[in-house]
Amino acid sequence: METTVNASAAGTVQIGGDLSVNRLGFGGMRLTGPGVWGPAADPENALAVLRRAVELGVNFIDTAEAYGPKINEEQIEQALYPYRKGLVIATKGGTTRSGPGEWGRDGRPEKLRENLEGSLRRLRLDCIDVWQLHAVDQNVPYAEQVGAAKQFQDEGKIRHIGISNVNLEQLRIAQSVANIVSVQNQYNASNRTSEDVLKACEQDKIVFIPWFPVAAGDIHENDSIAQIAKEKNATPYQIALAWLLKHSPVMLPIPGTSSIAHLEENIAAGAIHLSAENLATIGR
Numbered sequence: 520m521e522t523t524v525n526a527s528a529a530g531t532v533q534i535g536g537d538l539s540v541n542r543l544g545f546g547g548m549r550l551t552g553p554g555v556w557g558p559a560a561d562p563e564n565a566l567a568v569l570r571r572a573v574e575l576g577v578n579f580i581d582t583a584e585a586y587g588p589k590i591n592e593e594q595i596e597q598a599l600y601p602y603r604k605g606l607v608i609a610t611k612g613g614t615t616r617s618g619p620g621e622w623g624r625d626g627r628p629e630k631l632r633e634n635l636e637g638s639l640r641r642l643r644l645d646c647i648d649v650w651q652l653h654a655v656d657q658n659v660p661y662a663e664q665v666g667a668a669k670q671f672q673d674e675g676k677i678r679h680i681g682i683s684n685v686n687l688e689q690l691r692i693a694q695s696v697a698n699i700v701s702v703q704n705q706y707n708a709s710n711r712t713s714e715d716v717l718k719a720c721e722q723d724k725i726v727f728i729p730w731f732p733v734a735a736g737d738i739h740e741n742d743s744i745a746q747i748a749k750e751k752n753a754t755p756y757q758i759a760l761a762w763l764l765k766h767s768p769v770m771l772p773i774p775g776t777s778s779i780a781h782l783e784e785n786i787a788a789g790a791i792h793l794s795a796e797n798l799a800t801i802g803r
Contacts, residue, residue, distance in 0.1 A: 526576035529764055529789030532771055534579075534726050535679040535700035538648060540607050542764055543789045544579035545572040545782070546730065546775035547591040554619025558590055559777060569598035571779050573606065575786045581703070581728065581773045583611035583653055584634045585622070592641040600643050609649035609701070610638045611683060613656065613664065626656030628667035635671055649701060651681035652693075661692045669697040681728075687715050694723070701771075703728040708759050708801055709741055710734065720769050732772040733759045743800045753791055756781075760788035762801050 529542040548555055550565040559565040572580070580599075582591045592610060599606070612634025615623035635650060650671065652664055668680045681701035682693050693699050702720055704713040706729035720727040738744060738759040748755045756774070763772045774785040793801075 524575075524787045524790045526578070526786050526789060528786075532726055532769065533724075534607065534649060534771075535698070536724075538607050538679070539605075540579040540771070541576055541789075542771055543577065543760070543786055544581060544728075544771055544773040545569075545577045546773035547580060547582040547595060548586050549775040549777050550594055551587045551590050552619070554621075555586055556616070556619035557587065559594075561777075562594075564779075565594050565777065566598040568777060568779055568782055569595060571782055572786075573599060573603060575783065577786070578603075578605050579607045579609065579771065579773070581609045583614070583651075584638050585611070585614040585616050585653060588616045589637065589641060592638055596642050607648045608642060608644070609651060609681065610642065610647060611651040611653035611681075611703075612638065613653040622654075624654045624656040624658075626652065626654075626659040626661075626664040626667075628663065628670070631664065631667045632671070635676060639676065646675060647677045649679045649681050650677035651683050651701065651703060654684045655689055661689055662696050665693045665696040665699075672697065681726075683728075683730075685716065687719055690716060690719060699725060701726040701728055703730055705729070705731050706763075707732050707734045707738065708744060708762050709738060717767055717769075721767060725769065726771050727767060727769045728771050728773055729763060730773070732763055732774050741801075743803070747793070747797050747800065751791060753788070754784060757784060757788035757791055758793070758801075760785060761791040761793050762798065764789065765793050765798055 526541040526543045679700040683703035733756045744755045748758045
């Protein structure tokens with residue numbers, strides 16, 4: 520596959536009705552150390568990957584206060600500030616970190632505010648385009664967590680509100696409190712447990728951001744995808760991304776990588792054409 524195809528080949532999607540982004544974004548989580556903890560082994564390479572993503576037409580970058588923690592937001596600022604016009608940086612708050620691979624939740628409004636204020640400082644922004652609740656804290660009413668985000672929006676500190684790791688009931692609760700523009704759940708060709716949430720997003724014109732879009736690299740074990748990849752002279756990961764793009768018009772995959780070669784490969788997936796037969800094969 521040609522590896523310098525622009526991200527615009529994947530088409531565009533509207534976030535919140537006023538932000539148009541190319542449908543292949545970039546997730547920054549993998550630019551940190553093992554277990555999403557500490558700095559990358561090669562800090563300069565991490566910055567180079569971010570710059571190359573933007574060169575290739577990526578104008579939606581997803582990060583979180585928890586990635587590093589804090590480190591990935593600092594990398595984005597270091598690599599890309601002042602930001603190119605039209606670049607949308609989405610970040611998240613509401614999780615806690617105690618060590619590599621350790622993830623906790625804290626959705627108390629005061630903690631969410633602390634997360635947001637830190638993100639604004641690190642990213643050098645006055646207003647974050649898309650700020651997402653990273654997870655659902657079962658110890659705090661979800662309406663209260665979303666209500667805090669709505670308060671930040673009313674203060675002009677965030678433009679749009681997104682949510683993550685939610686079921687259909689939690690999506691409906693969030694929508695009763697604020698205008699939700701994005702949902703970020705685990706989803707890929709091998710794991711479609713969020714299909715009902717995806718369908719609700721399609722109905723309400725909410726962007727769906729699948730995390731682990733290529734099943735953290737395990738998608739090559741899917742025989743049907745491997746066969747189609749062989750026919751298309753592509754990688755299984757490219758086919759998995761192309762399938763996501765075709766599967767739903769609200770889909771915004773954000774494959775992450777610490778390799779420029781893999782980044783270029785991922786972006787090239789936006790130009791792959793899958794036939795109706797290919798889609799049916801993967802669908803089964």
